[in-house]
Amino acid sequence: MISRGGFVLITTQDLGVTAGETVLFSGLDLAVDAGECLVVRGANGAGKSTLLRCLYGNQTPTSGSVSVCGGPPDERSAAFRRRVSVLFDDSALFDELTPRQHLDLLRNSFGGELADGPVPAPDVPAAELSAGQRRRLLLHAAVARPHEVLLLDEPERALDADGRAWLSTLVTTSTGRGAAVVVASHHPPLADEVADYVVDL
Numbered sequence: 001m002i003s004r005g006g007f008v009l010i011t012t013q014d015l016g017v018t019a020g021e022t023v024l025f026s027g028l029d030l031a032v033d034a035g036e037c038l039v040v041r042g043a044n045g046a047g048k049s050t051l052l053r054c055l056y057g058n059q060t061p062t063s064g065s066v067s068v069c070g071g072p073p074d075e076r077s078a079a080f081r082r083r084v085s086v087l088f089d090d091s092a093l094f095d096e097l098t099p100r101q102h103l104d105l106l107r108n109s110f111g112g113e114l115a116d117g118p119v120p121a122p123d124v125p126a127a128e129l130s131a132g133q134r135r136r137l138l139l140h141a142a143v144a145r146p147h148e149v150l151l152l153d154e155p156e157r158a159l160d161a162d163g164r165a166w167l168s169t170l171v172t173t174s175t176g177r178g179a180a181v182v183v184a185s186h187h188p189p190l191a192d193e194v195a196d197y198v199v200d201l
């Protein structure tokens with residue numbers, strides 16, 4: 001995949017990860033410019049989450065190189081985390097805080113506006129939210145953080161039909177503001193709606 005000539009925010013060169021005896025992917029050359037969305041597809045265990053972890057710098061690839069926002073990704077770097085927002089399976093909430101409190105905290109830290117779309121059960125402690133409500137809150141939080149790059153790992157998980165439609169809007173809003181977005185997904189309509197590129201692992 002070659003950059004279309006825009007401002008490139010994510011590149012990989014000859015990227016590969018081998019887990020045990022299994023080659024998850026190899027020789028992966030990606031380029032995602034500002035304002036573009038890459039959707040990563042593949043069966044369970046294909047390596048989608050692994051690829052996203054390589055882009056966030058919390059997994060070291062077996063071969064090749066990654067550049068995100070102009071350098072190697074490093075999730076431990078506060079400067080890097082200010083430029084890259086993520087939703088991973090293990091993304092956590094503060095159990096005792098409500099959605100409203102979570103989002104107030106983000107607004108106080110970063111300013112800016114929340115995404116359109118209802119905040120689920122705004123006054124219920126996070127520990128008591130349903131899986132879909134948690135996912136909606138995590139998505140609100142991911143896009144509320146300032147970001148040049150947005151990495152979303154199976155964001156459609158646990159969302160209802162309205163939530164999945166809202167998810168597409170979130171992604172296109174983010175790319176419309178100039179972010180480079182990478183989404184690992186099992187939901188074919190999402191790729192149809194938001195992808196500039198699709199990679200099948």
Ligand SMILES: Nc1ncnc2c1ncn2[C@@H]1O[C@H](COP(=O)(O)OP(=O)(O)OP(=O)(O)O)[C@@H](O)[C@H]1O
Pocket residue numbers: 019020024042043044045046047048049050051
């Ligand atoms: N560091 C590692 N060491 C050993 N095995 C690993 C490592 N990282 C990933 N794996 C294995 O690689 C495979 C790919 O995992 P990954 O979570 O990336 O797949 P996925 O495409 O996201 O799957 P799913 O659709 O089920 O979420 C799995 O079998 C996983 O156990």
